[in-house]
Amino acid sequence: MRKLKGRTLIGLQHKLGKWTITVILSLYSAIVAAYPVFYTVLNSLKTRLSYAKNRFGFPTSPTLENYADVFSRFNFFRLLFNSFITTLGGVALCTVVAFLAAYAVTKMRIRGSSFIFLLIVATLMIPNQTIMCPLYQTALDMKLVGQYYGLILVYAAFGLPLGTFLIAAYFRGIPDEILEAARIDGANHIQILTRVMFPISIPAVATLAIINMVWMWNDLLLPLLILSQEQRTTLMVAISLIRTQYDVHVPLISAGLAIGMLPVIVTYLLFQRQLVKGMTAGAVKS
Amino acid sequence: MRGVILMGGSARKELMSKASHGMPETTKAGPYVRSAARKRCTSDFWWGLLFILPAVSLVAIFKIFPLSRGLYDSLFHFAGGWRPEFIGFDNFKRMFGDPVAHKAFFNGVKVMATLPVWVFFPLVLAFLIFQRSPGWRFFQVLFFLPYTIAPIIVGQMFREILSVNGPVNALLKATGLSVLANPWLGSKTTALWAMVAVVLWSFNGLGVVVYLAGLATISEDIFDAASIDGVGFWGKITRIVLPMIWPVIGYWTVLCTGGMLLWMFPFIHALTEGGPGYASMLPEYLVYMTAFRFFERGYGTAIGVALFIFVLGFTFFQVRYMYIIGASEGKK
Numbered sequence: 141m142r143k144l145k146g147r148t149l150i151g152l153q154h155k156l157g158k159w160t161i162t163v164i165l166s167l168y169s170a171i172v173a174a175y176p177v178f179y180t181v182l183n184s185l186k187t188r189l190s191y192a193k194n195r196f197g198f199p200t201s202p203t204l205e206n207y208a209d210v211f212s213r214f215n216f217f218r219l220l221f222n223s224f225i226t227t228l229g230g231v232a233l234c235t236v237v238a239f240l241a242a243y244a245v246t247k248m249r250i251r252g253s254s255f256i257f258l259l260i261v262a263t264l265m266i267p268n269q270t271i272m273c274p275l276y277q278t279a280l281d282m283k284l285v286g287q288y289y290g291l292i293l294v295y296a297a298f299g300l301p302l303g304t305f306l307i308a309a310y311f312r313g314i315p316d317e318i319l320e321a322a323r324i325d326g327a328n329h330i331q332i333l334t335r336v337m338f339p340i341s342i343p344a345v346a347t348l349a350i351i352n353m354v355w356m357w358n359d360l361l362l363p364l365l366i367l368s369q370e371q372r373t374t375l376m377v378a379i380s381l382i383r384t385q386y387d388v389h390v391p392l393i394s395a396g397l398a399i400g401m402l403p404v405i406v407t408y409l410l411f412q413r414q415l416v417k418g419m420t421a422g423a424v425k426s
Numbered sequence: 427m428r429g430v431i432l433m434g435g436s437a438r439k440e441l442m443s444k445a446s447h448g449m450p451e452t453t454k455a456g457p458y459v460r461s462a463a464r465k466r467c468t469s470d471f472w473w474g475l476l477f478i479l480p481a482v483s484l485v486a487i488f489k490i491f492p493l494s495r496g497l498y499d500s501l502f503h504f505a506g507g508w509r510p511e512f513i514g515f516d517n518f519k520r521m522f523g524d525p526v527a528h529k530a531f532f533n534g535v536k537v538m539a540t541l542p543v544w545v546f547f548p549l550v551l552a553f554l555i556f557q558r559s560p561g562w563r564f565f566q567v568l569f570f571l572p573y574t575i576a577p578i579i580v581g582q583m584f585r586e587i588l589s590v591n592g593p594v595n596a597l598l599k600a601t602g603l604s605v606l607a608n609p610w611l612g613s614k615t616t617a618l619w620a621m622v623a624v625v626l627w628s629f630n631g632l633g634v635v636v637y638l639a640g641l642a643t644i645s646e647d648i649f650d651a652a653s654i655d656g657v658g659f660w661g662k663i664t665r666i667v668l669p670m671i672w673p674v675i676g677y678w679t680v681l682c683t684g685g686m687l688l689w690m691f692p693f694i695h696a697l698t699e700g701g702p703g704y705a706s707m708l709p710e711y712l713v714y715m716t717a718f719r720f721f722e723r724g725y726g727t728a729i730g731v732a733l734f735i736f737v738l739g740f741t742f743f744q745v746r747y748m749y750i751i752g753a754s755e756g757k758k
Contacts, residue, residue: 157559158557158559158560159559159560160559161554161557161559162559162560162561162562164554165551165554165555165559165561165562165565166561166565168551169565169568169569172627173568173569173571173572173627173631174568174571175593176572176580176583176584176587176627177571177572177575177583179583179586179587179593180583180586183586195591195593195596196593196596236480237480237481237484238481240477240478240480240481241477241478241480241481241482243477244473244474244477244478245478248470248473248474248477249470250470250471250474250475250478251471253474256478256482257749258749259482259485260481260482260485261745261748261749262745262749263485263489263490264741264744264745264748265738265741265742265744265745266489266490266493266734267688267710267730267733267734267737267741268688268691269688269691269709269710269713269714269730269733270493270496270713270727270730270731270733270734271489271492271493271496271730272713272714272717272730273496273499273713273717273718273723273726273727273730274491274492274493274495274496274499274727275488275492277492277495277499277723278487278488278491278492278495282487293484293487293488294488296484297484297485297487297488297489298488298489300481300484300485301485304481305748329473329477354574357576358574358575358576358577358578358579360576360577360578360691360692360695361691361692361714376576376578376579376692379576379578379579379582380578380692380695380696382582383582383585390586393582393586394586397579397582397583400576400579401574401575401576401579404574404575404576405571405574405575407574408570408571408574409567412567412570415570415574416570416635416639419573419632419635419636420635420636420638420639
């Protein structure tokens with residue numbers, strides 16, 4: 141973001157106009173953007189009985205028993221662990237592979253490097269839904285179904301098009317002279333990557349890591365295909381089944397949903413600038 | 427080295443690199459280093475191959491190979507896991523005669539008809555935030571929040587909110603609009619639209635930040651200059667803001683048109699599973715149902731291939747755009 145002084149850019153010079161906008165935005169955010177989350181969290185703090193009596197109000201005596209219940213009934217720690225390990229693995233693998241590929245494509249003189257770049261980015265055009273069936277078959281053939289590393293590999297592959305694009309776009313902005321200087325000093329490619337390129341491109345790597353973390357943590361289709369067994373499935377797959385198991389117990393379901401969204405919301409609030417920057421990459425040339 | 431300085435950027439870098447290795451300068455430096463630096467080049471080639479190999483093999487194994495396998499599989503009939511039988515284009519013929527597939531693709535077209543809302547609603551919000559009235563930073567953070575919540579969780583949340591006794595209907599009844607109260611997801615007329623509204627709730631924030639990023643590129647000086655020239659509020663919008671963020675609007679439109687048929691899977695899974703009947707069925711969910719619930723691999727894949735062709739035009743523009751940005755230096 142540029143320097144922002146809180147001044148009005150276009151017309152509406154009066155304070156009144158500004159405050160009208162604030163009121164409109166507040167109403168919208170309160171009613172539309174925030175309420176559904178708020179409603180879910182409120183319900184998760186009610187007992188089953190108090191929910192039946194009082195659906196929409198504040199809980200009279202807030203309780204955390206639903207959360208305790210969710211953790212005991214769902215083997216929640218196991219689910220969290222599964223989600224964590226596949227997300228972290230996917231993020232790490234995708235970042236490293238995209239980093240290497242972007243370096244080769246942008247900073248090394250290789251015949252056909254722009255074709256390879258195009259090949260990787262163009263796979264973005266293949267919808268997950270089109271290939272879900274053959275992908276599942278391929279994963280079966282390779283004995284990847286039911287394995288953590290199976291989902292990690294698939295996550296990395298699906299994160300690569302955007303990842304390579306983001307890091308390559310960042311690398312293009314790094315002047316070649318820096319690399320030449322390192323080469324003159326006798327650095328080989330590995331040293332250039334770890335000691336020159338990586339420190340410079342930490343912002344891009346962080347952005348990519350956060351974007352990947354959000355979609356991998358939130359994804360449903362790929363874990364549904366690769367890790368559908370109860371012991372190794374991810375949190376999101378479990379949440380997709382939550383209603384079939386406890387159909388009428390709304391507070392319990394709400395507690396499960398609240399726990400499920402918490403990690404990403406916290407990450408977002410901590411790193412919102414990087415995340416927004418990455419999400420808008422491609423929209424604006426910078 | 428004097429001649430070097432007169433050359434353009436990339437050619438100069440190339441020559442400098444050669445000079446640094448004590449190699450004779452060639453008169454013409456192309457994008458690929460010529461014979462004089464062959465040694466460097468070959469070692470670069472092997473390292474490059476090593477760096478590219480993981481990315482290319484991941485993409486080849488998990489995206490390109492499944493796609494070609496899918497194209498191939500769509501020509502077969504898989505009867506209960508026995509030996510597949512080659513049936514040519516029969517799966518596609520069947521799809522053209524299948525009322526459920528018709529319904530799904532027609533629903534897809536209906537969803538696409540809501541595109542103007544997807545494009546202009548976030549634009550209006552972004553524009554309001556852009557005015558930087560008190561609290562705008564807070565709103566910017568808050569509006570993006572829904573996008574970070576997992577679609578499956580959003581779906582489960584809204585299943586409660588849109589249920590017969592949920593807050594939406596309670597609000598309608600409380601305000602004397604009980605005529606409008608409706609089992610939103612359980613009625614054939616509203617299920618699809620209710621689902622689109624939920625997806626819009628989820629993706630709206632992404633649109634807002636994309637537009638805000640575009641608006642931020644407009645220089646304040648332009649507005650100052652326009653003010654001096656006496657251009658009014660609407661004049662600034664129509665003659666400065668819209669023309670300047672036109673490419674961003676285009677980008678977001680392309681992203682939405684391709685995406686709105688592909689982002690919905692977890693929402694359908696959580697909200698309606700395509701029901702009631704097939705009222706909210708979309709092609710992407712039909713692929714899943716056909717292949718994994720009815721175990722018709724060949725037919726399911728054929729629908730997937732049709733979906734691929736259906737959205738190809740839109741996603742193509744997105745990739746072209748990214749390629750132009752990403753390769754802009756290298757393809758000079």
